[in-house]
Amino acid sequence: MQLKQRINAFVSLGKFLKQITSENNKFEAETVFRKAEAESGWFTLENIKFSLNSWGEALSEENLQQWVSNYKIEETEPKTIAIIMAGNIPLVGFHDFLSVLISGNKVLAKLSSNDKTLLPFIAEHLISIEPKFKGYIEFTEGRLKDFDAVIATGSNNTSRYFDYYFGKYPNIIRKNRNSIAVLAGNETEEDLTKLADDIFRYFGLGCRNVSKIYIPEDYDFEPFFKAMYSWKDIIHNHKYINNYDYNKAVYLMDSFPLLDNEFMLLKEDSGFSSPISVVFYEKYTSLERLEVELKIQSEKIQCTVSKTGLQNEVAFGKAQNPELWDYADGVDTVEFLLKLT
Structure with missing residues (x-):
């Protein structure tokens, strides 16, 4: 053939x-x-x-x-x-x-x-x-x-x-790998609504789902939460709501500060792999320093959603629509196959 x-x-x-x-x-x-x-x-x-x-x-x-x-x-x-x-x-x-x-x-x-x-x-x-x-x-x-x-x-x-x-x-x-988003605070409503798709599609279970966001120190969460509202109906899935209720209860019992919009939780955390219904966030002081840190952590990151000019960044809303040449973990599968002898 x-x-x-x-x-x-x-x-x-x-x-x-x-x-x-x-x-x-x-x-x-x-x-x-x-x-x-x-x-x-x-x-x-x-x-x-x-x-x-x-x-x-x-x-x-x-x-x-x-x-x-x-x-x-x-x-x-x-x-x-x-x-x-x-x-x-x-x-x-x-x-x-x-x-x-x-x-x-x-x-x-x-x-x-x-x-x-x-x-x-x-x-x-x-x-x-x-x-x-x-x-x-x-x-x-x-x-x-x-x-x-x-x-x-x-x-x-x-x-x-x-x-x-x-x-x-x-x-x-x-x-394991997770995906992240880097926000500058000047994103449009359309950008953030597309980011909601990157977060919630497949209930956040894919390696290309955004499980963590990086934000400036003075970030205003109001536009972010407003955009997330496009996925409010996700809470009606019984498996999702069980995870939301459980994670919320655990965090509150341990007195972790949370941001909550009744269907997702935002938790300040240095990790990458957030539980279902939870998105981690971390503040940065400069994009230059953040880019260096992300390179150090690159083996934990599948893709980076942003429009800040970071290397290999993915456009908002495109995390779950990779091109054929976007390889998982950055390993070229076809090249691997062609080198087999």
């Missing part, structure tokens, strides 16, 4: 994903969506459709051509790549799935129990578009075997197990 065939197949897949998430669609995929929703209380129908549509938008011919043009992808004997996928947000492992296949290799995927419906459904349709993919995609619930390299995504704890079991293979092993 030639690279052009693979690109064409994923372009057609992108069109399909946009079709089945359109408001007028009465497609049988609704059954699949409901099954995926039942697997995880965090996978709401809205978030499932958002993820599918985002990938549909990403899989345009222009995007795919621009992405692969950065590499010399030759037709060689395919390698089998074991992918151990996380399950924190819908289709969190799709980029690895795409990278392996677009580079001409085979996928051996171990799915999370929280997200074991959507990707097989998509793979089935991809095979119907391009039947030659049939021998390139395998899902397994058993022990991984007969593979050439590993891509594994998990927590700091699980990464130790991945290192132990897969350290002898070429690998990409991902740990």
